Amino acid sequence: MASRVQEEDFDVGAEIGALTRGRTEIGGVAVFIGVVRDFIEDGTEKAPAEIRGMTLEHYPGMTEKMLSRIEEEANSRWPLLGSLIVHRVGRLDPGDNIVLVVCAAAHREDALQACSFLIDWLKTKAPFWKSEQTAQGEKWVKAKESDDALAARWEEG
């Protein structure tokens, strides 16, 4: 189990290798990579607005705490053999990596579900904020209700 917040890019292959090397009990690895998209759809018929870049801000201290807690929760729900969250902050360009979630398990369903859970909870519980640069200027990204609904799927009770 490990989570990191960093400005630098991450090497997906190297990160997976570090998690799985020599671990022959692992039968499946699920990976989610969030990437900076170059457009925003506003839900209307209008052409999507172009995104020129993005800045990610976070709450140092609380972010790390929340990431660890979310990861602990995933490990308590699924029998994972390894997990990793890497989230970037600072200025990013379209095409740049934002976030990496890796889950390894003996069986694929545990790895896939845990990975899906981790990114859903991260998106609604970890204190990160995106600001997008468009031709119309800089705008803070609004939280989406659809993300809350995805995260709520995993609530217990």
Next chain:
Amino acid sequence: MKLLYFAWLRTRIGCGEEEIDVPAEVATVADLLRWLEGRGDGYAAALARPDLVRVAVNQEFASAETPVTAGDEVALFPPVTGG
């Protein structure tokens, strides 16, 4: 009390962090938000939409009833948008 502001709350208030002596009658998050609103136009603008303001006390998500005291770190921010 140490106050932290993030994202558009930071830009509207005009600073990211400040150390403030809050009056003794400020006992909860709700009291604190009400008191902060009266500190100036930037605060009033930042806090105009209470439904879009999230609060953490000592790095834990808090509700309107959560108690606050002088030594606390209280952060105000919009709903999160990472990932």
